[in-house]
Amino acid sequence: MTKTPLQFRHNGRDVAVFVDGGVNLLVALRELIGDMTPKFGCGQGGCGACSVLIDGELHLSCLTLAETANGRAVETLDGMKDGPNLHPLQRAFMEQFAAQCGYCTPGMLMAAKALLDRNPSPTRAEVIEAISGNICRCTGYEPIINAVLAAATSGRARA
Amino acid sequence: MAKHRGRGIASINYPIGMNLGGDPSQALVHSNPSGKFTVSLSSIDLGQGMKSVTRQICAETLGVPVEDVYVDTADSDTGPHCMGSFASRGTHRVGNAVMAAAKEARGVMMEAAAEELEVNAADLDTDGRGNIHVKGAPHRSISTKDVAIAAQFKQGKTISGRGIFLVPLSEVNPETGEMSPATCYAHACLVAEVEVDDETGEVAMVRMDSAYELGRALNPRLVEQQLVGGAWMGISHALFETPEPYYPDPAHGPRDFVEYLMPGPGDICPHDIAVLERPAADGPFGAKGPGEMCANPVMPAVANAIFNAVGVRMDELPITPEKVLRALKAQGGARPQARR
Numbered sequence A: 001m002t003k004t005p006l007q008f009r010h011n012g013r014d015v016a017v018f019v020d021g022g023v024n025l026l027v028a029l030r031e032l033i034g035d036m037t038p039k040f041g042c043g044q045g046g047c048g049a050c051s052v053l054i055d056g057e058l059h060l061s062c063l064t065l066a067e068t069a070n071g072r073a074v075e076t077l078d079g080m081k082d083g084p085n086l087h088p089l090q091r092a093f094m095e096q097f098a099a100q101c102g103y104c105t106p107g108m109l110m111a112a113k114a115l116l117d118r119n120p121s122p123t124r125a126e127v128i129e130a131i132s133g134n135i136c137r138c139t140g141y142e143p144i145i146n147a148v149l150a151a152a153t154s155g156r157a158r159a
Numbered sequence B: 001m002a003k004h005r006g007r008g009i010a011s012i013n014y015p016i017g018m019n020l021g022g023d024p025s026q027a028l029v030h031s032n033p034s035g036k037f038t039v040s041l042s043s044i045d046l047g048q049g050m051k052s053v054t055r056q057i058c059a060e061t062l063g064v065p066v067e068d069v070y071v072d073t074a075d076s077d078t079g080p081h082c083m084g085s086f087a088s089r090g091t092h093r094v095g096n097a098v099m100a101a102a103k104e105a106r107g108v109m110m111e112a113a114a115e116e117l118e119v120n121a122a123d124l125d126t127d128g129r130g131n132i133h134v135k136g137a138p139h140r141s142i143s144t145k146d147v148a149i150a151a152q153f154k155q156g157k158t159i160s161g162r163g164i165f166l167v168p169l170s171e172v173n174p175e176t177g178e179m180s181p182a183t184c185y186a187h188a189c190l191v192a193e194v195e196v197d198d199e200t201g202e203v204a205m206v207r208m209d210s211a212y213e214l215g216r217a218l219n220p221r222l223v224e225q226q227l228v229g230g231a232w233m234g235i236s237h238a239l240f241e242t243p244e245p246y247y248p249d250p251a252h253g254p255r256d257f258v259e260y261l262m263p264g265p266g267d268i269c270p271h272d273i274a275v276l277e278r279p280a281a282d283g284p285f286g287a288k289g290p291g292e293m294c295a296n297p298v299m300p301a302v303a304n305a306i307f308n309a310v311g312v313r314m315d316e317l318p319i320t321p322e323k324v325l326r327a328l329k330a331q332g333g334a335r336p337q338a339r340r
Helices: A025-033 A088-095 A105-118 A124-130 A142-158 B050-062 B090-117 B144-155 B220-239 B298-310 B321-331
Strands: A003-010 A013-020 A051-054 A057-060 A073-075 B003-015 B023-031 B037-040 B069-072 B124-126 B131-134 B137-143 B160-167 B185-197 B203-213 B271-276
Touching: A003 A025, A013 A025, A051 A105, A057 A105, A088 A105, A088 A142, A105 A124, A105 A142, A124 A142, A142 B220, B003 B298, B023 B050, B023 B090, B023 B144, B037 B050, B037 B090, B050 B069, B050 B090, B090 B124, B090 B131, B090 B137, B090 B144, B090 B160, B131 B144, B137 B144, B185 B298, B203 B220, B203 B298, B220 B271, B220 B298, B298 B321
Parallel strands: A003 A073, B037 B069, B203 B271
Antiparallel strands: A003 A013, A051 A057, A051 A073, B003 B185, B023 B037, B023 B160, B124 B131, B131 B137, B185 B203
């Protein structure tokens, strides 16, 4: 099958790979670029574990054709921390015990980041809405909601 | 057509572990020449905190900082045998095995330190910060790292320990059917408040209040989080989840996350939890464990709350809107019970 050249910014770094037609962005990120932070959960947009940001917008990478990312900026959990420093959301997730098995965590963090980037002071209802496309099997959601609200508060305190 | 509120209660005794042919778990502990310790287990951490709690138990027993202990649960082919992570047995069974292994390793470590300090091992103590000192003379001390190096390169000793915890097979009395499957029991009580819509049959969680008695809580935050998450699973079992939800033909069963319903972040409710600690005599540092029982009382409490709200007895899970509507129809409408 003919391969298509694909270039995009991956967490602030330019990457170029050849992809088969029909390959989704999740596969390109994990298998061609080696970024294992987006997770495969269901492959049909039902769980949110594969969530990434494309040009700052939340997308399900398992339902996104890799080729559509050409020339755009893709952000994954791998690029969230600043060197050794955790992102305020990551720190809040840790402090609020918002992860148990951790499989949903990358997707939750990307959904939460997409929310806080456009709305730094969300209400509880807005946080619930923002993560409602992400399934968590362990935490019962409460600690995740609390973590996002805590990260929003700490972000405001710094600003 | 109206929404009715109701309150239900459930209490449980929950056995820690099970006993089908005996219930053993093993652990191995050894030190590296760096003075750090590795705990080898085949007991899988699937998010419940097995690694954290066995790390704490090992560090406390050895008398070293928790940072100096690494727990490896990588491979059940090469690790010591474990029955598994189920039946709420992890903290109790595996924790006891780790404690036994760490005790043996501590004995060797103290002997090695005694040789270096030229004193009797019985006169030594750990400070929990990575040093071993002569009791009453803290300046006569040696770091666990230096002890590990001396044991490895000078004394030719392995600072290591083996541990097993076995609850022996309990025979069944053929006359009475009596047996003793567990050595200790945890307890819980949960009150659920729900709102039942008698037009749609939908049940919404309003709030939960619970009390759990689970022995010593070795890591209170882990315990609390397991209880919060487990109660969500209880709501899920009570009202949402089933492999064959609404119709008898398995072909109509759910195949994926889109069809297999679970409560989302908008379906949860406030949950106030009280943790009571009555240490178990045979638990590691008195621990029993929260385990599976964090989900169990939610289901009967929700069913009782629905009865209190609209007067129908739901005896099949999950309690879907369709089942509630059918029951209400058979009863001739909602009959709210006395508010409790």
